[in-house]
Amino acid sequence: MFGIEAPILAFTHCRDVAAEVSKAGGMGVLGLARISPSKLHEELNWLDSHIGGKPYGIDVLMPSVVEDTGTRKYDLDSLLPREQVNFLTKLLDDAGIPRLSESEEKRLIFDAVDHQNFTPRESLAMIDSALEHPVKLIVSALGTPPRHLIEMAHKKGIRVAALAGKVEHAIKHKEAGCDFVIAVGTEAGGHTGDIASMVLWPQIVDAVAPLPVLGAGGVGRGRQLAAALALGCEGVWCGSIWLKTVESDVPPDIKKRLLGLQSSDAVLSKSWSGKQCRVMRSSYTDAWLQPGAPKTLPSPLQAFLCFALARPRIERARAEKFLTFPVGQIVGEMNEETSVRNVVHDMLAELLESKERLDNMFG
Numbered sequence: 001m002f003g004i005e006a007p008i009l010a011f012t013h014c015r016d017v018a019a020e021v022s023k024a025g026g027m028g029v030l031g032l033a034r035i036s037p038s039k040l041h042e043e044l045n046w047l048d049s050h051i052g053g054k055p056y057g058i059d060v061l062m063p064s065v066v067e068d069t070g071t072r073k074y075d076l077d078s079l080l081p082r083e084q085v086n087f088l089t090k091l092l093d094d095a096g097i098p099r100l101s102e103s104e105e106k107r108l109i110f111d112a113v114d115h116q117n118f119t120p121r122e123s124l125a126m127i128d129s130a131l132e133h134p135v136k137l138i139v140s141a142l143g144t145p146p147r148h149l150i151e152m153a154h155k156k157g158i159r160v161a162a163l164a165g166k167v168e169h170a171i172k173h174k175e176a177g178c179d180f181v182i183a184v185g186t187e188a189g190g191h192t193g194d195i196a197s198m199v200l201w202p203q204i205v206d207a208v209a210p211l212p213v214l215g216a217g218g219v220g221r222g223r224q225l226a227a228a229l230a231l232g233c234e235g236v237w238c239g240s241i242w243l244k245t246v247e248s249d250v251p252p253d254i255k256k257r258l259l260g261l262q263s264s265d266a267v268l269s270k271s272w273s274g275k276q277c278r279v280m281r282s283s284y285t286d287a288w289l290q291p292g293a294p295k296t297l298p299s300p301l302q303a304f305l306c307f308a309l310a311r312p313r314i315e316r317a318r319a320e321k322f323l324t325f326p327v328g329q330i331v332g333e334m335n336e337e338t339s340v341r342n343v344v345h346d347m348l349a350e351l352l353e354s355k356e357r358l359d360n361m362f363g
């Protein structure tokens with residue numbers, strides 16, 4: 001489909017990682033969720049000039065259901081309920097984490113609102129701009145892409161895929177005309193469902209056949225790639241593993257923490273975005289589960305709270321215990337920093353070892 005050598009697609013928010021994966025024989029897919037429309041061309045121009053003519057894709061958040069912030073957009077008090085704001089403020093105050101000034105808080109919330117590319121309308125505008133670049137693949141993160149988008153992409157020779165954590169979602173993606181489906185097991189970092197990769201991948205492979213499927217969720221090494229192929233997938237889609245690379249732009253304090261975590265430290269929480277998301281466990285994620293804690297807000301309101309009111313305070317104070325970030329269960333094996341090229345190389349080497357092992361077993 002893409003003329004690539006390694007069946008490894010990389011989800012990343014970092015342009016350097018995307019370029020390196022494509023150059024190493026896989027394919028980088030750049031997440032646009034954190035890129036503002038005004039920065040989009042700069043990011044993609046950079047990719048175009050650093051990726052050596054190799055293919056790449058883009059990933060957009062296109063949720064089917066969004067909390068419409070509408071006219072409440074710039075009215076802080078009605079946008080974010082006091083209960084959740086007060087809970088968070090007290091939590092961080094009690095931990096001795098300095099407050100931001102009121103004007104900075106407001107600016108960060110309004111920035112978060114302005115930069116959110118979550119609504120279908122905003123996502124489509126981003127895609128239009130992105131297609132001025134030689135994008136080969138569009139991936140929809142949180143829902144079935146609209147049929148007209150798929151038709152428009154196909155006319156330009158661009159492939160479209162979507163993530164699915166359930167068989168029903170995968171079937172909807174197929175019916176809408178997607179070129180392939182990415183089956184995301186619960187092990188995955190970021191937004192994820194409840195079904196494990198081992199069970200989900202073959203279910204989705206069978207449900208959408210002959211459409212190709214990529215296995216995602218818990219893939220960071222060659223034996224997991226071999227398992228995905230054995231379960232009927234055509235390749236894999238990895239997100240967490242790139243966070244440990246030297247090319248990754250994940251903040252240094254977070255990277256340092258990630259390298260020391262175990263798989264059980266990657267927990268499901270709604271405290272990051274309002275949707276179920278696997279993130280590194282911290283005092284921030286624990287607090288929202290304590291008896292008496294308020295409910296997390298629906299997406300994207302919880303994301304405004306987390307991105308504007310929590311993370312800047314926590315990260316500026318370098319309050320290690322409160323740091324959190326999306327990561328999957330594979331984090332337990334992410335013990336040292338290495339290059340993207342090494343990750344790809346090691347995955348392919350271990351895939352071949354797995355094949356030899358099986359060949360020997362079967363004689």
Ligand SMILES: Cc1cc2nc3c(=O)[nH]c(=O)nc-3n(C[C@H](O)[C@H](O)[C@H](O)COP(=O)(O)O)c2cc1C
Pocket residue numbers: 011031032033059060061140141142163184187188189190191216217218219237238239240241325326327328329330
């Ligand atoms: C830091 C991080 C951020 C993510 N953000 C997005 C996103 O914006 N869009 C998306 O489609 N998936 C996102 N994901 C999920 C990935 O697409 C993918 O499903 C997941 O990383 C695969 O499982 P793995 O983490 O075990 O490799 C993110 C994952 C991580 C680790």
